[in-house]
Amino acid sequence: MMKTNKPYRVIVFGVGAFTQGVLRILKDAGAEVFTYLTRDYAHYGPMVESTTFHREYYPNPCTILQEKQIDFVAPMSLDWALQDWTEEFLRLNIPILCPTGEAFNIERERDFSQTLCQRFGVPFAKSYVARNKIEALRILEEHPFPYVIKNTFCSPTSPVHTIVCETIDQTRTWLDHVDYKEGIFLQQYLGTQEGGHIVFISNGEIYSLVSNQEYKRAFNDNLGIVAGAPLGGLVEQDPDDKYALARELIHPLLPWFREVNFHGPLQVTAMKHEGRWHVLEYNVRLGVTSGPIILRMLQHPVDVLAQVVHNQPLDIHFHDDRLFGCSLTLAGYGYPYTQLNPPRLSVEVLEDFDCDVWWNEVDKSIKGQIATSGQGANRIADIAPTARTVEEAIEIAYRNIKKIRCPGSYYRTDIGQSLWPLA
Numbered sequence: 150m151m152k153t154n155k156p157y158r159v160i161v162f163g164v165g166a167f168t169q170g171v172l173r174i175l176k177d178a179g180a181e182v183f184t185y186l187t188r189d190y191a192h193y194g195p196m197v198e199s200t201t202f203h204r205e206y207y208p209n210p211c212t213i214l215q216e217k218q219i220d221f222v223a224p225m226s227l228d229w230a231l232q233d234w235t236e237e238f239l240r241l242n243i244p245i246l247c248p249t250g251e252a253f254n255i256e257r258e259r260d261f262s263q264t265l266c267q268r269f270g271v272p273f274a275k276s277y278v279a280r281n282k283i284e285a286l287r288i289l290e291e292h293p294f295p296y297v298i299k300n301t302f303c304s305p306t307s308p309v310h311t312i313v314c315e316t317i318d319q320t321r322t323w324l325d326h327v328d329y330k331e332g333i334f335l336q337q338y339l340g341t342q343e344g345g346h347i348v349f350i351s352n353g354e355i356y357s358l359v360s361n362q363e364y365k366r367a368f369n370d371n372l373g374i375v376a377g378a379p380l381g382g383l384v385e386q387d388p389d390d391k392y393a394l395a396r397e398l399i400h401p402l403l404p405w406f407r408e409v410n411f412h413g414p415l416q417v418t419a420m421k422h423e424g425r426w427h428v429l430e431y432n433v434r435l436g437v438t439s440g441p442i443i444l445r446m447l448q449h450p451v452d453v454l455a456q457v458v459h460n461q462p463l464d465i466h467f468h469d470d471r472l473f474g475c476s477l478t479l480a481g482y483g484y485p486y487t488q489l490n491p492p493r494l495s496v497e498v499l500e501d502f503d504c505d506v507w508w509n510e511v512d513k514s515i516k517g518q519i520a521t522s523g524q525g526a527n528r529i530a531d532i533a534p535t536a537r538t539v540e541e542a543i544e545i546a547y548r549n550i551k552k553i554r555c556p557g558s559y560y561r562t563d564i565g566q567s568l569w570p571l572a
Contacts, residue, residue, distance in 0.1 A: 156181045157451050158218055161195070162210075163187055163225025166507035166531040169194030170441025171223060173505070178444075178451045183217060185210045187228050188305075190522055194508035209234040214243055221246065221458040225434065226305050227257060244458035245413075248350075248433050252411040256303050256433045259334045269401045272427040274420060276336040285324045288335055289317065295338040296320045301331050303430075309333055311375045336429065339422040341371065343429070344571040346387065346394035347416045347436060347443065349453070352462045353407045357395050359446070360387040361439045362568050363418075367485050369563045376485040378528070381546075381564040382438040383539060384474040386446055386467050392571045394419060397426050412460040438531070441505065442474030445535050471535035475542040477550055477564060481510070481527040482557030493523035496530075497554045504534035504545050506553075521555065529555055539565060 159175055160183040161168050172182045172195060184195040186203045195201050202213050211234055214222070221244040222229070229235065229245070230253060239249065247253070254261045259276065266273040277292070278301055279285035289296070295314045300307035308328035314320040315338060327333055345361045364381040367373030390396050398417045405411075416432040416439075435443060444450040448466040456463050483489035496511055496519040510527035511519050521527055530553060534545035543565045550560055 157220045157455060159183070159221055159223060159451070159454075160185055160210075160214065160217070160219045161199075161223045161225065162229050164195060165191035166194055166509040166528070167437045167440060168225050169198055169507040170505065170531070170533060171225070171435070171444065172198035173507075174441055174444040175223075175451055175454075178449065180451045183213075183219070185213065187226070190527075191510045193511050193513055193519075197508070209237070211237050211241060214238070214241060219243055221455065223435075223454070225437070225440075227253075227303060227434075228305055230257070231304060246435070246454055246458055248409075248411045248413040250409060252406070252409040252413075253433065255415075255431045259299060259301060259303065259336075259430065262428070262431050265402065265405060266428055269405065271398055271401050272425055274336050274339050274422075274427045274429055276334055278332055278334055279329075280332045281329050282324060285329075285333060285335065286321070289320060289324070293317055296335040297338050297429075298323055298327055299334040299336060301334045307331060310377065313375055314338060339420040339427055341568075342421040343418065343568070344392060344394060344421065344426070345416055345418045345436075345439075346390065346392070346399070347414060347439060348395055348399055349413070349457050349463060349465075350406050350415055351412045351457045351460055353403075354462070355395065355400060355403060355406070356463050356465055357388050357390045358386075358443055358465075359384050359439065360390075360392050360394060360571060361385070361436070362571060363438060364561055364564060364568060367480070369561055370567055374485060376480075377487075378478075379438050379476070380478045380480060380561045382476045383542070383565060383569050384439045384442045384446075384476070385539070386472045388465070388467070394426060398428050410460070412457060414457070438476040438533075439474070441507065442476065442533055442535060445505065445533075446471045446474065468535075470537050472537055473539040473542045474533060474535045475539070475546040475564060477532045477546040477560055478509075479529040479532070479550055479553055479555070479558050479560050481521050481529050481555065484527060491521070491523070491557065493520045494556045494558075495520050499552045499554060502532075502549050502552060504532065504549050506549060507531045507533065529553070529558055539569070
């Protein structure tokens with residue numbers, strides 16, 4: 150049953166710009182919002198929007214959820230399912246915007262998703278699990294391809310962050326330097342024509358939302374390492390699945406979604422290889438760069454999320470003048486090479502913004518001045534406009550990012566040029 154007498158009370162589990170964006174948009178849509186801060190940095194943005202609860206002072210959020218009479222939880226990462234309090238939380242039966250049980254494993258366990266795709270005939274970039282360096286080198290010898298090296302289990306604390314190797318020699322070199330604590334996932338490198346599609350799954354049906362493209366490398370022309378989160382991206386309303394990503398890579402799994410009672414968001418990231426899309430991975434969250442943009446595109450975002458968490462049929466309506474979104478990150482001194490330790494650097498806003506801007510790893514002094522948090526190389530802000538055309542969304546993003554000044558910061562200047570369109 151949908152509520153009619155009082156606002157939804159929603160708590161977001163997360164930190165930083167992505168959390169702030171979700172909070173603001175749900176608040177604008179009439180929800181009462183709260184934040185459970187899951188990490189020890191990037192608190193400023195969420196604190197601007199809501200009452201916050203820090204995990205250091207509230208190591209178990211279950212009491213908060215009950216006292217605040219929370220209607221549903223929106224997690225920004227998989228952290229929530231890997232805690233000492235996870236089972237207690239699940240027993241509360243508070244709806245969460247994320248699948249649970251076996252359905253959760255489609256993101257958590259990479260080899261699980263590969264096996265699932267094989268079961269239903271969905272193309273998946275051929276991958277192997279290696280428990281140690283000896284096994285990894287044996288795989289490379291028996292199957293001599295360049296590989297993308299990933300963590301076996303998806304988690305913010307995983308010891309391996311994605312390393313893209315474009316040659317066999319690069320792969321062999323990196324195998325000498327990765328952490329095998331949790332094993333590694335070797336996924337064949339299939340090129341650069343990458344695309345994504347995000348759906349809601351509810352009441353045993355799949356509802357397409359958007360297609361998207363993420364700019365994951367640090368610098369222009371897709372140079373530098375793969376950053377911890379994309380440096381930018383484009384999002385396009387796509388309820389008709391114009392690029393066939395959902396049709397080829399999500400809809401064949403519908404029997405399994407129904408079997409495990411999957412309800413929540415699902416993103417597929419894929420690579421087009423030899424004329425056909427191949428799954429790279431699935432994610433069971435709204436997406437760090439695209440989530441707030443999707444919510445801005447929806448006419449009634451709170452009601453839609455409430456329908457999803459209650460596993461009901463969805464009534465989705467988009468804004469006609471928000472067909473595209475562009476995300477653009479202002480990266481701090483040294484990012485993404487986080488072993489650097491720059492000082493706290495001033496962040497100045499030179500004039501008012503005319504689009505959504507979300508703050509990441511910054512703090513505000515008692516004098517009201519914003520500065521980088523000084524906890525290693527960091528991300529400063531995300532600019533996230535929506536518009537009727539992709540060109541307009543990109544223009545607004547670049548116009549607004551120039552209104553922020555911080556020593557040593559940078560941003561990619563090629564969004565929309567080097568990777569878009571998807572096909």
